[in-house]
Amino acid sequence: MNDAVDTTTALKAKLYGTRGSPEAYAIRDFLHRCDIFFEWVELTSDAQARSEAGTSGLHDPRLPICQFSDGTRLEHPTVRQIAEKLGWLRTPSRTEYDLAIYGGGPAGLSAAVYGASEGLRTVLVERFALGGQASTSPRIENYLGFPRGISGGELAERAREQADRFGTEILLLRTGVRGEFTPGRGVGHLDDGTRLVARASVCATGVSYRRLGLPDEERFLGAGVYYGAGASEAELCGKAGVFVVGGGNSAVQAALHLAKYAASVTIVIRGASLKESSSEYLIARVSRTPNVKVMPCSEVVALDGGELLHTITLRDNQTGKEWVEETNWLFLCLGGVPHTDWASEVGIVRDAGGYLVTGPDLIADRDRPPGWTLNRQPYYLETNIPGVFAAGDVRHGAIKRVASAVGEGAMAIALVHRYLNGG
Template identity: 45%
Template sequence: MAQPADTARTVIMTVDDDPGVSRAVARDLRRRYGASYRIVRAESGASALDALRELKLRGDLVAVILADYRMPQMNGIEFLEQALDVYPGARRVLLTAYADTNAAIDAINVVDLDHYLLKPWDPPEEKLYPVLDDLLQAWRSSDFRPVPSTKVVGHRWSSRSSDLREFLARNQVPYRWYSADEPEGRRLLAAAGEDGLRLPVVITPDGTPLVEPEAVDLAARVGLATTPTADFYDLVVIGGGPAGLGSAVYGASEGLRTVLVERSATGGQAGQSSRIENYLGFPDGVSGAQLTDRARRQASKFGAEILTAREVTALEVNGAARIVRFSDGSAVAAHSVILATGVSYRQLAAPGCEDLTGCGLYYGSALTEAPSCQDQDVYIVGGANSAGQAAMYLSRGAKSVTLLVRGPSLSASMSHYLIQQIEESPNIRVRSRTVVEAAHGDGHLERLTLRDVDSGQTEQVDAQWVFVFIGAAPLTDWLDGTVLRDERGFILAGPDLSADGRPPEGWELDRPPYHLETNVPGVFVAGDARSESAKRVASAVGEGAMAVMLVHRYLEQS
């Protein structure tokens, strides 16, 4: 008897130009295998190839293809030869008359034919089913794996491909990566009707190809929420890092109708960390991705909405409402807002760095690139905890890791436990008082020019992998004219709003601003975006929770 397939979406295909024969083959196949496999029939080689391409895009599996030899326009051998490019793992059977036996034998060499069946095959219990049972058993026992539902085809040294892969990975969307230069990548591009000139191409779970998709379009197609379900909320949280996730968890769990808006992926800089070892309650450490995933699921459990790939461009005050505007012109309103926009890594200003970003030079840990660093020489620019965590993670597989630090040592910016780990790692080297003077490469990073800060001397080193963690720039320009910020762009709140302790200009309430409240009543700040914040995950989460407490106090007095 037929055994269950590895997946309910596994297909047995039959192709015959004679409608009567086609129906007879499909009937016999369904009688024996219909409970475990999907039977698909086609009446021409061209229509069968179209069906195979659609199945490929959807991620369905094809176990066996049976094709009649004598078909017009495209005979069975020609069809199976092209089908081999779409589903190389499928078992191939040629249906032929006795007079065409020689052609069937020749096809064994042309298309690596697995079997040929003489027509008619009655009774199928003797002549058809035993053959297919053996072929299906061989297919199931082969090292064949289903393709994950989302597929990405791109170039290895492409910043757009790198950004897209990082977006999917950080949003916990399973995907499979294919290089456009490799056979399977070319097959997917052909199935999608693309020639590879525009990349990356994403094939969604329903088989739809997206060419060079924008983040918001991709997010909607892979199941991430991008549109709020209501027009008005108790609380809008802007930013999905530790502070924003903390606010969402505490806001929703305490009964506030809460929506969190994130422009790229939840987790922020902390979400890119390979391992956080000094976070309370995790003595063995926790990766940023794990911490983010747990917090996101926790916020959703309590009822918070989480919107991804939505960029906020303005904050407006309209009476008691606080209006948050998006880049597409739409808006959402709320009684209160928590600004948890976090910070981004500063960009290297050295010549060549901008052109090679995403092509060997990456900002943040770019964990999707880590497997490619196996047995390679890796450079990390920066001397804070994020740089140290990345160095320890990459050192597990890299040939060597070199930390380039502008300052005289790591002690001024990195936690002691990380410094100790780095000192004990034989393949990590620290070069202090060293900066990147230039980056060089044709299409991808090949070399760096390094400069000694004290002597001014420069040298060139071979480098294909550089990860940059230099300083932090707040993402607050869109607040200009509404919310007060310091000279570096960090948001002022509470007692920091004025030097003499008086309420800020324009403040109309009888009370002074609460500790995390900005100059706009009902608008609070938490985490790294706040002026003079601690820049630690634990403090960001704590401020997110405290901000919700102050939101409650504000709403009670409004």
């Protein structure tokens, strides 16, 4: 984004599309997570599609359409084309950096702020929108300094501005796919063929949503099935009945947020009660919110519909009874899994769940990790490859909170300095 932010604030966008369009959802999700103001116009009739969006009707393949206030009209655009229009796509300006950060969630953004502000030539690579999981949260209430809470999108945008101000180069909509590491030199390969060279690297790639694993899940993604708290979707729920799957804090937060807009919200959990998985203050709020109910010992076992999700099948795991509920809104908050296959390819130690193992956790019976050649033990957030650090949720043993991810991002930079100074 960087120098393009001015463009963003000046430029207003109107997005025209139909309900249940996965492409429109991807754009809404992206703009919302980037904290960009836009107007969503849901087209409900051919006449409206003709008069307002200038299309032949609701099934015109040019939909969704993004109309910018400078007159630019993007028909059936990709998220990348929108980011390009906003001036957010850039190419690396250097052939070599001091620090490359992979992942632009709270941990990566924090590392970027501290790295760049402390004089490191810093580049940050983010595969989608900045803010990571946090940017999908409508309200983070336990992050220090925000007594009334802050939306994840706004927190991410503030952090982006801060990182940018200190000179971090942000490469958006790019994915790190492979790495090669030799002492003092890491080469990161991005999905678009870009090659980033840096003296030290921080992996802050977090986790991605766990899926239900049901046959039609992919088909309904953005067309009735949504991952996370649905920050961009809540207001669109109208007076519908909404289902949230998952019993952790993020699921309960999602349910409480959705309850402000939906007629009813049902939290589907496998366990016997929320007490096993969620914080007390959230459970207390659920009990004070009349349109939220908890469906214990249950799970979603099938999805059905046409272009849009129409019904879900639920099963009571105690009795085995199955039944069908009508809904167009299913939010999945099932926690996450790290995607660190690239790390095992280069010999970075992972735990059984794929999380990156760092520092003291690499030391078995006082022995340093196999292949470790330095005359010191790995630093607290350092992997078994010197100069490659991990911070935030991707790390084995991480606390999985915004504050701890931000703390680890900052700590990683202190350790990067030690490493670069020959320690």
